[in-house]
Amino acid sequence: MTGTPLAIRRILIAMDRSRHGSAALETAAELAAALRAELAGLFVEDAELVAAAKLSIVRQVDESSVSDVGTDQIEQQLRLQAGQAQRDLAKAARSVRIEWSFESRRGKVAEQVNEAAKAADLVVIGKGGWASPGRLGSTALQVSASCAAPSLLLAHSMVRGCRVAVLSDESPSGIRARQIAEILAAATVHHPRFIDADSRDPAEEALDVGAGLLVLPRQSADPVDLEALLVRSHLPVLIV
């Protein structure tokens, strides 16, 4: 879904079992309800994980045991996770009474999310990595860098009806960022706050103006700076 979005009708939620994933699902459901959009859940069975399970020297380690793991076992566990993800999605959707769909794919996670994002107007994803909750996860990083749809990365649930801050420039993505910000702001009582494109720390400025969401044009940010901002910011960040 390329081009300038005039409306957000389909929100893709990339589901995993992390705590950021739970916050992402809750926020995605509330946004879908506020925008009257469909919520599309995506669970990706990591193909690398399946491939790794074929190696005889690889074991699965938890705090109490080291166990052999085979392809069948991994696939079964991933199916169970997908089933749980679908149930979580259904529950969240029911709680806000929205339409929903669910899809499970196999492949590289970021690739599959980016692929699915082509049919969505907005992607919501937890930003944390599984092994280091304070850091930006690899999937989130890849999605933020290359996703076709606007990508909302968050660590905590977005406060309902919060003020939206948008870093505005005149680039194509900057214009889209404003449009998206307007759409999101329309669901609240607040007008969007605009932050100077030259701002050194947009996240800090967004907090200063009382915003609960920062909208950034992807093209205006240096990838390294963007990663640093995403890591540093406690605000949900929407990359457009």
Added chain:
Amino acid sequence: MGRELTAEDLALHLDPDDFGFETTEQLQDLEHVIGQPRAAEALRLAVGLRRPGYNLFVAGPQGAGRHAMVRIFLEERAANEPAAEDVCYVYNFQIPSAPVSLKLPAGHGRALAVDMDVFVEDLASALPAAFETDRHRMSRQVLEEEYAGRQEELFSQLRTRARAKDLEVMRAPAGLMFVPRREGQVLTPEALAKLSVEEREALTKEVETLQKESQDILRQIPTWEREHRARARDVDRETASQAVDHLLLALRQTHADVPQVIGFIDAVREDVIQNHRLFLASGENPGDETPQVADVRGLPLLRRYLVNVLVDQGGSSSAPVVYEDNPNFPNLLGRVEHRAEMGALVTDFNLIRAGALHRANGGYIVLDAHKVLSQPFAWEGLKRALRSAEIRIESIGHVQGMVSTVSLEPEPIPLDVKVVLVGNHRLCHSLQAMEPDFADLFKVVADIDEQMPHDAHALEVYPQLLATLTRRHKLLHLDRSGVTRMIEHAARITGDRERLTTRVRDLGEVMTEASHLAGEAGRSIVTATHVRDALEARRYRAGRIRTRMQEQILRGSVLIDTDGEQLGQINGLAVLQVGGDSFGRPSRITARVRMGDGKVVDIEREVELSGPSHSKGVLILSSFFAGRYAMDRPLSMSASIVFEQSYGGVDGDSASSAELYALLSVISGVPIQQNFAVTGSVNQLGRVQAIGGVNEKIEGFFELCRERGLTGEQGVLIPSSNVHNLMLRDEVVDAVENGQFHVYSVDTIDEGIARLTGQVAGEADADGIYPPDTINGKVQRRLQEMAEKREALSETGRRRGEGGES
């Protein structure tokens, strides 16, 4: 012959001019109860003696002003005593099923409840708001980052070391996996197989080493998480405590002088802090994965901080005086209500409801004894409360052990109350005889007298009593004549000119009806005429049976003579009580005599239509005859007495003199004049004794004579000892005054028989012999004849018997 009574003897006639007022409007209300010195003394003792068991039973007839008397006493006493305490129930934070009671100074309960309502309202928003402040968020984020940083550092080291060995740490569904990579791709099984044995062993060793290290890290994570959660909890508690302390600050200051309230506030504070999570919506607590309670914002959570004011004495400055009109078990002892929720009945301490004992605690409670005893378990509950000196709120089902479901067990409340039971004498005596606990719990009985002396003091206070009733019932006031008539009626109710009734209800009813008649006549004052008319109207309304019975006599269905003379026949007088009407009715009594063994046969008794008193009266007659006429020989007559046309049974001995007159008549052969009727009992010495209902009896015979036509010869014989009871209606008094009717008082049978027969009764000489031409002489002679005949018959029989034997 007895004494003929004059009109003055027949009724009390007060002179209206003796009263120094025009109408009762000029009189003040009575501020005390009149005519009850004994009951008043009992009340004073019971009310003044605040010791266990000194509760009071006020015994007296209905309408005697029992409740008014108790009310006046108690309210006067209570006015000088301090207000009772408020009683509240609050949540028990340790044992939720046992709500805690608070006894607070009057007025504090309501104030505390209002304060807690505000607190609860504020708490619902203030606590979430406190958790949304930057300060709290930052505190939690610092913790989160510390925790994340700690994990990150370890995993980062692990990842770095793994990468140094060309291994990638991957998250598997149930743990971690260390996967060898080559050129960014996961090593395939084929590639792994191509490695040399040494390389594969080295790789395997590296993997195993990392697996072990990672396992050590993973094992620490739960401990870290616990530590992290504990620190997060501390931060949350700190935030919650600051928020709740701020809300409770004013409450603490307001109720600083009531330690119980401060204790309650401390408990509330601790509970709010302990359960602060329940006030927060899911997700509002940053980084918190703890599931929230589904109904965290629901009413049940907040209801626990409310205050249920059972008794609010805030508006009172005196001790409570409580009247419970429906003293059933829950109304007396309180109850726990339930409400339906999702098909189930639920309750909490806010649904505890006070009983009358709660409201009266520290003061007085007045209960109708009959109602208490007729309500299931109410008496038992009252006794238990008084014995234990505490009010324990339980359902009947639990008390009886029939229900075992979990319910609330509110903390019992110490009980200090004076219970006043009001009932009639019979109930009081029954309780004294049959209820072992009664004497312990109700040590004082106030015995209400239905009558008071008719003396100078009574004539002072009685008009005031009537004035009080007039105002209480919002009636027209009485003038002096109306007051006079009411006092005369008060004496008539007692059946004694020297007594006045204290049954104010009866007086009030007559006054209400008299006031109504006066109002209908367009008068603003009630006079004697209105009172008399009201009394006559009452008599008429209640007189259907009386009229029917009189009609039966007038039509000859029931035989009663009111003129002429008959041997062995006399008019007795009976009193019938039908509904609210009491009236006299003449009854024909006849006697027959023959030779026999000295027995007087009471036919009523033989057919079991007489009561024991009547039978006793008849048996006395045998003794009279034997003692007076047959001292030296056997009484050889056999007599029978019957109440003619009596089918409903008779009791009482008030006809025994009439029966004796009938017997004297039939034995002596001297007829009795039928224009007389007789009442009075007689002892075996021939003295005529007092009876009840004398007024109704005289009036009953008078009305019959009146209907047949007063001849000037008709009259009634009554015992002299009943003269002071005479309060006859004006109609009778007028007839006597005009010589159309007569009332005679007699002391002895001789006086009576002389009046009834017109002949001299006769007095015995020193040998016990009566003059032959007197009644007694004729009786004596007849009895002697019968004795002689009997002796002769006995002698003949004996001789025949002896001849037979020889």
